[in-house]
Amino acid sequence: MIIKVSIDASGGDHGIPVTVEAGIKALSVFQDLQLTFVGDQSAIEAELNKHSPASKTTARIQIVHATEVVLMNESPAIALRKKKDSSMRVAINLVKSNTVDACVSAGNTGALMAISRFVLKTIKGIDRPAIMGRMPTMTGHTHMLDLGANVDSSPQALLEFATMGSIAVEQTEGISKPTIGLLNVGEEEMKGNDKIKKTSELLKASNLNYQGFVEGDDIYKGTVDLVVCDGFEGNIALKASEGVASMMSHYLKRAFTRNWLTKIVALIATPVLKDFKSSLDPGKYNGASLLGLRGIVVKSHGGADSDSFFVAICEAYTEVNAKIIDKISSQVSIELEKK
Amino acid sequence: MIIKVSIDASGGDHGIPVTVEAGIKALSVFQDLQLTFVGDQSAIEAELNKHSPASKTTARIQIVHATEVVLMNESPAIALRKKKDSSMRVAINLVKSNTVDACVSAGNTGALMAISRFVLKTIKGIDRPAIMGRMPTMTGHTHMLDLGANVDSSPQALLEFATMGSIAVEQTEGISKPTIGLLNVGEEEMKGNDKIKKTSELLKASNLNYQGFVEGDDIYKGTVDLVVCDGFEGNIALKASEGVASMMSHYLKRAFTRNWLTKIVALIATPVLKDFKSSLDPGKYNGASLLGLRGIVVKSHGGADSDSFFVAICEAYTEVNAKIIDKISSQVSIELEKK
Incomplete structure (x- = not known):
């Protein structure tokens, strides 16, 4: 099984330099991982070129361009309503469309929760x-x-x-x-x-x-x-x-x-x-899970460096592997039937 | 002005050895301080004898016997209703009767709050x-x-x-x-x-x-x-x-x-x-204040050693000196009149 994760590349205090470096490290560690970096395409390409990763990892990298970025202090309501082409929103949309299995973002927590909830919806019973x-x-x-x-x-x-x-x-x-x-x-x-x-x-x-x-x-x-x-x-x-x-x-x-x-x-x-x-x-201990959604979303600390953003990617990888969404859904429906 | 403080001598994890040693230190530091140790009279006397404080401090020491002790894990309701001769209760009674200006206890927080509130009542408007x-x-x-x-x-x-x-x-x-x-x-x-x-x-x-x-x-x-x-x-x-x-x-x-x-x-x-x-x-930083009562009660950490219990006595001394009860009462009545 290939595990596909989208990265809100522009999110967080440090953005592309940190998220791309962490992503390359994750690709070298997990041979079945495929990453989609979402953000300013040319900036992501420039950062990837700096690292010139081995060709076997480049084959597992995709880039999806997004024109906007959710700011760290932006109101979740504004981020949700006005920034439909933000790197965060597009990265979550990829989970919704089943293009990827999980999303990792170091962006604004309130906005990440609001957008995830709006796009992915909650599990039935949650x-x-x-x-x-x-x-x-x-x-x-x-x-x-x-x-x-x-x-x-x-x-x-x-x-x-x-x-x-x-x-x-x-x-x-x-x-x-x-x-x-x-x-x-x-x-x-x-x-x-x-x-x-x-x-x-x-x-x-x-x-x-x-x-x-x-x-x-x-x-x-x-x-x-x-x-x-x-x-x-x-x-x-x-x-x-x-x-x-x-x-x-x-x-x-x-x-x-x-x-x-x-x-x-x-x-x-x-x-x-x-x-x-x-x-x-x-x-x-980086990488908090937004549980209860119909999709895996992992929140990295905003100020994470590439080592700790890597840990957040690992968390997403582990959750996909463990199929936690299916397991939460079935457990919750068992609890609901009992009532 | 003489500042009079009652000490719940038997209270806390360590009881009399700690509270008496701390009290003697406080008496040597503050020449206008008078302490009333409340608890088992013979145990308090034995502890005082160990330290044989200078005669000028002994003149400022009083002992009030109490037959019971509130346990650290005792329910506040039980401590309040059943232990009317506890060292904690008697030490607070001395504040109520204006025999002393403040009380210090390292005993059970819930019991101290319940007994203080019952005996002293709250300031009007609080x-x-x-x-x-x-x-x-x-x-x-x-x-x-x-x-x-x-x-x-x-x-x-x-x-x-x-x-x-x-x-x-x-x-x-x-x-x-x-x-x-x-x-x-x-x-x-x-x-x-x-x-x-x-x-x-x-x-x-x-x-x-x-x-x-x-x-x-x-x-x-x-x-x-x-x-x-x-x-x-x-x-x-x-x-x-x-x-x-x-x-x-x-x-x-x-x-x-x-x-x-x-x-x-x-x-x-x-x-x-x-x-x-x-x-x-x-x-x-030992010595928390129970604010809002018609009397000064300072709570020491249960596990305090004599140095930190001394700090709690200093807090009580400072509050008496600053007349905080009068000042809280008059400020609250000003606020009430505004309404």
């Missing part, structure tokens, strides 16, 4: 799509959804997120019956607001491997395979986490650059500090 | 109290409320939190008109759920120095002096932040203890790593 990402933990990594697509999810929507997330984790990671935790302000039954208590009841009554409430620090302890939450809390937890990590890096750097003596210590400690950084490299 | 804490930032520290007392706050409640927090920051930190941000999933006006949009309108119409929406990472950038949020998101952001910090410390330690060579590097880097750790020591 009311709203959600964004699932991988997060590092003390022992490896875990998964969390929703990371910000929805800001007022009902208990039923949270149950749908858990169902989709469970299937996606099972299929892409090979974890049978992933353990699931519901993000709350305490682990005890009595904790939390009404919405979270109702959601917990729904999860207990489901066939999912639900373990109960987890707290914010459980994300990074790796207590469960999948953390479920509304996108409002999920996004705040994610951004607060990024903020703490940046602040700690800032203070670590400051301590090592305080004077000539600490700078010498920094030189000596360089390999150890590199080892530390690599164990937490956020690029390793 | 519907629900909130927990405000200090958080480290890249440039110093900021303040955030609510950190978990309320899990479903209305826009009006969030406005009350902002009003109380603003006065507390102004009075205890000497910042005139503190800048305020509302925690959301984006900075743009259109972002967030209905509740957050309505709250933003209320804040804009107020006399507060409201700057608009802030995101999770803005907490640690120090974008504003005060971050306002519902306790559900506040607690999740706080715990997720603690989780990331623990995970990063874990990986840093692992990198430096990987083999004999990295252990030698660790020895060389010890002063630098100590400098780094001290810049982020959470103990420096």
Whole structure:
């Protein structure tokens, strides 16, 4: 089977230089991968020429020209209504027409969600799509959804997120019956607001491997395979986490650059500090999945470099291989029949 | 003026050894401070004897015996109804009877809030109290409320939190008109759920120095002096932040203890790593304020050591000195008259 992925080449903070370099790396790693770069044709060609990839990868590259780009701070409504020839829109259209199996974009998250939802529609039985990402933990990594697509999810929507997330984790990671935790302000039954208590009841009554409430620090302890939450809390937890990590890096750097003596210590400690950084490299966890759509769409971090955009392409490749859309659809229809 | 503070001596993970040592330190630093230790009298006396503080501090120590202790995982309802002679309850009763000016406890947060609210009542015009804490930032520290007392706050409640927090920051930190941000999933006006949009309108119409929406990472950038949020998101952001910090410390330690060579590097880097750790020591930010009550109650982290419990006592001392209850009460009544 050939796996076909469209790349929103112009999307993200860095656009074509990063997306094309990452794409070439992916083509060299996966021999059954075919990529369609969407964006300004001549700019994509110029970038491809710089890298002069081996002829066996060039045969697996296609370019589709798009005249517009969705800006990083553009309103999703404007991007959806006014930019019908944006690289993002055209890349998603290719999923809709079954020309490709998946799309990867580092563009504006709100616009990507709005356009994907409009073009691809949701799976029958799923009311709203959600964004699932991988997060590092003390022992490896875990998964969390929703990371910000929805800001007022009902208990039923949270149950749908858990169902989709469970299937996606099972299929892409090979974890049978992933353990699931519901993000709350305490682990005890009595904790939390009404919405979270109702959601917990729904999860207990489901066939999912639900373990109960987890707290914010459980994300990074790796207590469960999948953390479920509304996108409002999920996004705040994610951004607060990024903020703490940046602040700690800032203070670590400051301590090592305080004077000539600490700078010498920094030189000596360089390999150890590199080892530390690599164990937490956020690029390793790049590539969030827009679950619940009738097609695979993977969102890369906007500021991704080519190494981390490559990781997002790998995620799309894995999801296509695992046929997660078919599996989510059939599981959701089983759940619907039960009602 | 003598400043009188009651200490829930038996509260917290470590109880009397930590609270008494911290208290003695506070008495030696503040010559106008008088402390009432509440808990098992003989255990408190034994601990005091170990330290044999100078006679001029002993004259400022009182002990009030209490026969019970609120457990760390006890239900707030049980603690409130069944343990009327707990060290926590008696320490708060001393605030109610004006025997002391403030209370400090490292005990169970839910129980402390429930008992404080029942015994002290809220300030007229304040519907629900909130927990405000200090958080480290890249440039110093900021303040955030609510950190978990309320899990479903209305826009009006969030406005009350902002009003109380603003006065507390102004009075205890000497910042005139503190800048305020509302925690959301984006900075743009259109972002967030209905509740957050309505709250933003209320804040804009107020006399507060409201700057608009802030995101999770803005907490640690120090974008504003005060971050306002519902306790559900506040607690999740706080715990997720603690989780990331623990995970990063874990990986840093692992990198430096990987083999004999990295252990030698660790020895060389010890002063630098100590400098780094001290810049982020959470103990420096210990002491969260239960705002909105008719009395000063400061919550210490349950696992606080004596240095950080001392910081919580300092917070109570500062709040008494700044007369924050009177100032919150008069500001809230001005706001009420406007309506």
